[in-house]
Amino acid sequence: MSLYERIKKKIYNNLEEAAYRARENGKLAYDELPAFVLEEPRERQLGDLATNLAMLLTKQCKKAPREIAEIILENLEITDTWITASEIAGPGFINFRLDSNWLTGVIPEVLSQEDKYGSVNIGQGQKLQVEFVSANPTGLLHMGNARGAALGDSLAALLSMAGYDVSREFYINDAGNQIHNFALSLEARYLQQLGHDVPFPEAGYHGEDLIETVKRIIEQDGDKYVTLEEDFRRESLVRQALEEKLHDIKTTLEDFGVFYDVWFSEQTLHESGYVRDTTNELQDKGYIYENEGALWFKSTLLGDEKDEVIIRSNGVPTYFAADIAYHRNKFHRGFRKVINIWGADHHGHVGRLKGAMQALGYNPDSLQIILMQLVRLIQDGEVVKMSKRSGQYITLRELMDEVGKDAARFYFILRDPDSTVEFDLDLAKSQSADNPVYYVQYAHARLCSILRQAKEQGYETDIEPDRNQLALLNSNEEKDLLKKIADLPGEIAISAKMAEPHRLARYVLDLAALFHTFYNSQRVLIEDTDLRVARLGLIKSTKQVLANILGILGVSAPERM
RNA sequence: GCGCCUGUAGCUCAGCUGGAUAGAGCAUCUGCCUUCUAAGCAGGUUGUCGCACGUUCGAGUCGUGCCAGGCGCGCCA
Numbered sequence: 001m002s003l004y005e006r007i008k009k010k011i012y013n014n015l016e017e018a019a020y021r022a023r024e025n026g027k028l029a030y031d032e033l034p035a036f037v038l039e040e041p042r043e044r045q046l047g048d049l050a051t052n053l054a055m056l057l058t059k060q061c062k063k064a065p066r067e068i069a070e071i072i073l074e075n076l077e078i079t080d081t082w083i084t085a086s087e088i089a090g091p092g093f094i095n096f097r098l099d100s101n102w103l104t105g106v107i108p109e110v111l112s113q114e115d116k117y118g119s120v121n122i123g124q125g126q127k128l129q130v131e132f133v134s135a136n137p138t139g140l141l142h143m144g145n146a147r148g149a150a151l152g153d154s155l156a157a158l159l160s161m162a163g164y165d166v167s168r169e170f171y172i173n174d175a176g177n178q179i180h181n182f183a184l185s186l187e188a189r190y191l192q193q194l195g196h197d198v199p200f201p202e203a204g205y206h207g208e209d210l211i212e213t214v215k216r217i218i219e220q221d222g223d224k225y226v227t228l229e230e231d232f233r234r235e236s237l238v239r240q241a242l243e244e245k246l247h248d249i250k251t252t253l254e255d256f257g258v259f260y261d262v263w264f265s266e267q268t269l270h271e272s273g274y275v276r277d278t279t280n281e282l283q284d285k286g287y288i289y290e291n292e293g294a295l296w297f298k299s300t301l302l303g304d305e306k307d308e309v310i311i312r313s314n315g316v317p318t319y320f321a322a323d324i325a326y327h328r329n330k331f332h333r334g335f336r337k338v339i340n341i342w343g344a345d346h347h348g349h350v351g352r353l354k355g356a357m358q359a360l361g362y363n364p365d366s367l368q369i370i371l372m373q374l375v376r377l378i379q380d381g382e383v384v385k386m387s388k389r390s391g392q393y394i395t396l397r398e399l400m401d402e403v404g405k406d407a408a409r410f411y412f413i414l415r416d417p418d419s420t421v422e423f424d425l426d427l428a429k430s431q432s433a434d435n436p437v438y439y440v441q442y443a444h445a446r447l448c449s450i451l452r453q454a455k456e457q458g459y460e461t462d463i464e465p466d467r468n469q470l471a472l473l474n475s476n477e478e479k480d481l482l483k484k485i486a487d488l489p490g491e492i493a494i495s496a497k498m499a500e501p502h503r504l505a506r507y508v509l510d511l512a513a514l515f516h517t518f519y520n521s522q523r524v525l526i527e528d529t530d531l532r533v534a535r536l537g538l539i540k541s542t543k544q545v546l547a548n549i550l551g552i553l554g555v556s557a558p559e560r561m
Numbered sequence: 562g563c564g565c566c567u568g569u570a571g572c573u574c575a576g577c578u579g580g581a582u583a584g585a586g587c588a589u590c591u592g593c594c595u596u597c598u599a600a601g602c603a604g605g606u607u608g609u610c611g612c613a614c615g616u617u618c619g620a621g622u623c624g625u626g627c628c629a630g631g632c633g634c635g636c637c638a
Contacts (some may be wrong), residue, residue, distance in 0.1 A: 042581065052580060058618060065618065081578065090581045091618065107585090136638075228594075294636050305634075312636040319638050346631050347565055373566065374632075414586095418566060420631060422573085426571060433600075436586060438635075442600050450597050457597090494577060509585075520593090520602040552599070555636060 003105045004486035005064045011081050011096065012038045015053055018075040019172045027071045030060035039453040040483065044476065047087070047095035064090025092250075099139040103482040104470035104534075106347065110485060110541035111464060118488040118548050122496060123164030127334050130156040132172040132341040137245040138182045141252050141396040143375040143423055144343055149396070150412040150554065151372060152341045153258045154501035157552040162496030167335070169262040171326060174242055175270055176319055181205065183234035186241050190214040194223050202251070212240050215455045252397055256405055257554040265326045275317050278325040278360075279310060287359045297324075302355035320349070324356040331362050339368045339499065347371050370499060378424035381471075383560070394425055403432040410437035413553050436509055437555055441548065443512035445561040447543040450524050454536065465537040469530045473538055476494060477518040481538065483512050485545050501552070508549040515542050 015038065022028040036053040054069035060067055067373055069088040076086070085097040110117045132152025136147045152167070160166040173179075185204035189211050192198060200206075217225075225233045246263075253260075269275050274391045279295070282288050287298050293313030296318070300307055316396045330338050342349075350371070354364035377384045377394060399408050402425060411428070414436065415421055454461050473482065488507070495503040524535045 037578085037580090039577090040617090046581075050581085055580075055618070073612050093581065176638070181637095271638075292636080296636095309636045314636080316636090318636070323638095344566065344632055346633085346638085349638090371566075371632095376631080419574075420567065434587060439586080442598080446598055446601080453597050498577075500577095502575085503577085506585085509575095513585085516601055517603090518599080520599095523597065525597050561598075 003109055004103070007082055007098075007102060007324070007487060008540050009341055011049065011083065014077050014081060015051060015072065017077065018072045018313055019053065022071050023074040025075075027075070028057065028061050028063075028068065030057055032060075034060075040111075041093070041095060044480075046089060046093075046503045047085075048098040050089075050093045052093060052407055054088075054094060058092075059247075068092070069094050072493070078534075080411055094222060095454070096119060100474050100479075101467075103479060103486055104467075104473055106486040107463060107470060107537045107541050108483055110544050111537065115548055115551070116542060117544060118492050119161050119163065120489050120493045121163035122493055122497070123159060123162050125163065125165050126336040127167070128164040128337040128338045128339070129167045129169055129330055129333075129335045130159070130341070131169045131171055131330075132156075133258075136173050136178055137242050137249060138185075138205050139245070140209050140393075141249055142393040142551055143377060143399065146256070146396045146399055146408060147372060147375050147421065147545060148341050149253060149256055149258050149344070149415060150231065150409045151501065152220060154409075154413050154504070154553050155339070155341070155370075155499060157554070158492065158501045158504065160500075161492050161552060164496075165338070167261045169261070169264055170260045172246065172263060172265045172267075173319075174349070175266045175322065179238060179242075182241070183238045183403060186214060186237040187230075187234050190217065190225065192216055194226060209559075210241075213244055216244070217241070237532050243419050252400075255400060256396060257409065262354045262378065264326070266322050266326070269322055269329065274329060275321050275325040278328050279317070279321055279474075281358055282324070282356070285359060287356075297352070297356065297359075299352045299355050301312055303353075304355055320352065322386055323349075323353060324360075324508045327353060327357060327367060328360055328362075330364070331357075337366055337368070339370060341370050344371045344373045368499065370417055373420040375421045375423050378422055394423075396489050398430075399425070402429050402433070405439050406441070407432050407435040409554050410435060410440075410505065413502055414552070415498070416502055438561070439516075440508050440512040440550065441555070441558050442561055443515045444543060444546045444550070444557045446519060447539050447546070449558040450539055451536075454525055459532065459536075461536055461540070463533055465534045468533040470537065472531045472534045476520060477514070477521050478535075478538060481511075481514045481542060488545055488548075504549050508546060508553070511542070511545060511549075515539075 011026065014034060019033055023030065034056040036051055036056050038051045041047055041050040054072060054467045055065040057068050058065050066088050069092050072087055073088070073094065080096040083096050084099050087095050089095050097129045130152055133145050133148045135141055156166045156168050176334070180302040181201065181203050182205060184201040188198050188200045188204065193211070193214050202525055214237070225236055228236070282297065286297050287301065287308065289298065290296070294309045295311035297310045298307055308320055309318055311317050328337065354367055357367055392399065408460050412421070451461055473479070490501065491507050495501060522535070524532065524539055526532050550557045
């Protein structure tokens with residue numbers, strides 16, 4: 001637990017005790033102590049910490065909030081809390097002022113924990129999986145995938161910082177109908193390239209990249225598939241195309257800073273009989289019935305609106321069947337918690353899949369599905385319908401080429417997954433210099449520059465400031481910076497708990513702003529040795545925290561800009 | 562028609578289990594570089610938090626009903 005959390009917890013506990021004591025001595029009458037908060041007030045002038053405890057007790061105690069606050073203060077023990085003053089303010093807040101050195105202890109913590117600073121252990125080493133992107137290997141990665149990649153990767157990093165044993169996984173949809181369509185599309189392109197006049201399938205994939213793919217196949221193997229039997233021809237083309245597409249997806253994601261632990265093939269679930277086994281288990285448990293030659297899953301038994309076909313009347317399992325098997329497999333592999341990042345267009349599927357997990361005996365809450373609203377592409381002021389089938393989309397590769405990895409990742413991670421993002425590539429290009437990511441990176445580069453200059457000027461930068469030196473950090477700018485730094489473990493905890501990495505993007509922006517303010521008001525490289533040592537400690541801590549968070553967000557922390 | 566998401570400053574968006582005077586960036590206006598990076602800082606301007614009721618000490622936050630936009634409601638994935 002960090003220093004900041006320890007102090008807060010101590011005061012929190014003392015407040016609880018004060019309330020209990022007041023009940024014992026008859027000053028307050030209530031049944032249950034409400035869940036109150038102890039947090040920093042909005043305005044610095046109000047104090048260092050504030051609680052709403054008194055206001056929450058009004059109903060039960062039938063007293064005015066300020067009167068209750070009075071009673072609590074009378075019963076509050078303040079030794080070892082750093083509290084130097086308390087006052088009742090506004091509608092009934094209790095504000096505390098703390099000894100001005102209460103925060104400086106965070107500096108030695110950051111300097112000793114280095115890249116571990118900010119870690120919390122709410123995960124307790126539990127195995128957790130984040131599955132994200134899982135784009136169909138029938139085309140290139142687009143903007144929606146970019147958002148999913150930025151979100152999923154940062155979430156995974158955040159959760160490992162919060163003490164989970166995290167695995168990143170990509171589910172390869174290399175089976176089913178779409179692969180059949182993919183095969184037909186490839187076949188048509190292949191034959192067309194070789195001069196045959198064949199129609200392009202209605203439901204085919206129109207992307208230009210497919211033509212490139214068959215061109216490469218022709219370069220290598222010529223026209224040898226033309227005379228092959230249809231099935232063999234399609235299979236050969238698909239096998240090569242899939243390999244190429246997957247390789248492309250993998251390297252594109254790696255360039256985007258995303259590395260997976262596991263690439264999981266849907267096909268293997270069919271081949272191993274796992275899909276069939278899973279279906280049988282559902283059948284044994286009474287969740288399957290037959291209608292019009294197909295097998296249906298009784299989702300309605302588990303609160304869903306309609307039942308769902310799991311095995312078609314032609315005997316072929318649906319995507320849903322494979323998905324159930326896949327998620328059953330995840331739990332078999334020992335993951336205690338499984339998080340999926342899906343596009344909002346799949347939300348109808350959430351209830352059914354959770355229902356299926358429940359039917360199989362798993363806790364449906366162990367499967368968390370984060371729905372991310374779609375990215376809408378704007379061109380010439382118009383919304384463009386993006387789809388792999390139409391071939392109309394901006395690729396992740398183009399995005400990186402145009403605006404850069406850091407700006408692109410920050411752009412997405414700054415936003416709540418629930419918000420619909422409009423993306424205008426031309427606008428993004430023209431505004432890429434205004435991207436807030438540079439504001440943060442600039443802060444990091446500035447910090448590095450100070451440390452460089454310190455060395456050039458012959459100052460020792462590795463000495464750790466002692467308690468007396470740290471006590472010199474008492475300006476508002478320094479204290480604000482210290483508070484923000486001290487806040488990090490709590491910020492990690494709540495972001496992880498809520499699975500919302502975008503909070504950290506906000507945090508790091510705030511931290512950069514506080515540093516820039518400090519930078520413009522006070523100098524680090526000064527004659528006064530004690531103050532200089534203390535400030536060097538402060539800026540080394542700031543730099544460490546910036547780097548830690550940027551690392552989670554997958555954004556680089558440059559030494560110079 | 563039903564379900565889910567969204568509606569906050571001119572634009573893009575934050576706002577934790579309800580809390581004090583609703584915030585940030587961009588844009589715009591005014592100052593600040595002979596001192597550690599001006600990709601910066603300080604300050605000004607900008608709001609019926611979609612609308613209306615309700616719940617309570619207190620609502621951007623919770624409830625209900627409307628309005629607007631997005632997505633979904635296949636033996637597609």
